[in-house]
Amino acid sequence: MDLGLTDHVAIVTGASRGIGKGIALRLAEEGCHIAICARGEEALEAAADEIEAHGVACLALPMDVTEEGEPERLVAETAERFGQINVIVGNVGGNRRGQFEDLSDDDWEFILDLNFKSHIRTSRAAIPHLREAGGGAICYITSIFGRELGGAGLSAYNSTKSALISLSKVMAQELTPEGIRVNSVAPGSIRFPGGSWDRRMKEQPEKMKAFIAENLPIGRFGRVEEVADTVAFLVSERASLVTGACLNVDGGQSHSLI
Ligand SMILES: NC(=O)c1ccc[n+]([C@@H]2O[C@H](COP(=O)([O-])OP(=O)(O)OC[C@H]3O[C@@H](n4cnc5c(N)ncnc54)[C@H](OP(=O)(O)O)[C@@H]3O)[C@@H](O)[C@H]2O)c1
Incomplete structure (x- = not known):
């Protein structure tokens, strides 16, 4: 299926590793020029090299998206470099685990800035460019634990x-x-080298085997590529009737009926 994304310009936030990098690579395979950001420069540059190996251009901007003005700079520099913006993938996100009573204002501000406000700021800056391009697509990477209860200790993650x-x-x-x-995409437990599930799998293999048996009907962790394929479809014209949707990519892990 031709996704019709050739020469489109996509921003993917938090794309030096893991799911964000997978999405950026998938969109690059489709012929998109890509802008990526992350804090760590070395991994970001390495990701940019991998992206450019697909024959597209990549703008790699080291930044902390929680810092004032940085999401806006990401959008402005992308528009300046490529002359247009068609796709925004708000992937960046993280967790502050802890009982609700133990989380401080600083914890909440950190996670709100990272998981929520960074996406507001990036999209708000980018929408005029999408409009100017005659339309476009935005896709946020949320979680199955945005659709249903994640459990104790996840109040900041779950609610954002x-x-x-x-x-x-x-x-x-x-x-x-x-x-x-x-649209948004809600991944289940996705394993990739160096990611949190990979680490847990190595540290506690027996516990993780039991976790898989109990929680993952597909019998394994999800793969970055499986999330990336879904996002590539959603931001393409092939998904022209899909808007306002949140799609689980979880191998049957989630229990929500809605
Ligand atoms: N992995 C899973 O099982 C899973 C499941 C459900 C949902 N998700 C969601 O999917 C998204 C990606 O998850 P992941 O597991 O791939 O995450 P990850 O391995 O932690 O990667 C996060 C990426 O974002 C960058 N980043 C983190 N903080 C940043 C900041 N303040 N400013 C700019 N860049 C920043 C990281 O690079 P630097 O550290 O160098 O900045 C990295 O490139 C997240 O929103 C996560 O909540 C993941």
């Missing part, structure tokens, strides 16, 4: 991921009339 789904639904109502579709 739910907020992102809520945001994308409202944005879809407002922007779809202008040809800008907004």
Whole structure:
């Protein structure tokens, strides 16, 4: 299936490793020029080299998206470099685990800035460029634990991921009339070298085997490529009727009925 993304320009936040890098590589395979960001420069440059190996251009901007003005700089420099922006993938995210009572204002501010406000700021800056390009697509990487209970200790993660789904639904109502579709993807447990599930698998293999047997009907962790394929479809014209949706990519892990 030709996704029709050749020569489109996509921003992927938090793309020096893991799911973000996988998405950037998948979009590069489709012929998109890519802008990526992350804090660590070395891994970011290495990711940019991998992306450019697909014959597209890559702008790699080291930055902390929680810092004031940085999401806006990401968008401005991408527009300047490529002259257009068609796709935004808000992938960056993290966790501050802890009982609700133990989380401080600083913890909440950190996770709100990273998991929620960075996406607001990137999209708000990018929407005029998408509009100018005649339309486009935004896709946020949330989590199955934004659609349902993640469990004790996950109040910051769970609530910011739910907020992102809520945001994308409202944005879809407002922007779809202008040809800008907004969706989100909710991964289950995704394993990749150096990622948190990979680390846990190596540290506690027996516990993780039991986790898989109990929680993952597909019998294994998800792969970055499986999330990336879904995102590539959603930001392409092939998904022209899909907007305001949140798609699980979880091998049957989640239990939510909605
Ligand atoms: N892996 C899973 O099983 C899973 C499941 C459900 C949802 N998700 C979601 O999927 C997304 C990606 O997850 P992942 O597991 O691939 O994450 P990850 O391995 O932690 O990678 C996060 C990426 O974002 C960058 N980053 C982190 N903080 C940043 C900041 N303040 N400013 C700019 N860049 C920053 C990281 O590079 P630097 O550290 O160098 O900045 C890295 O490139 C997240 O939103 C996560 O919540 C993941």
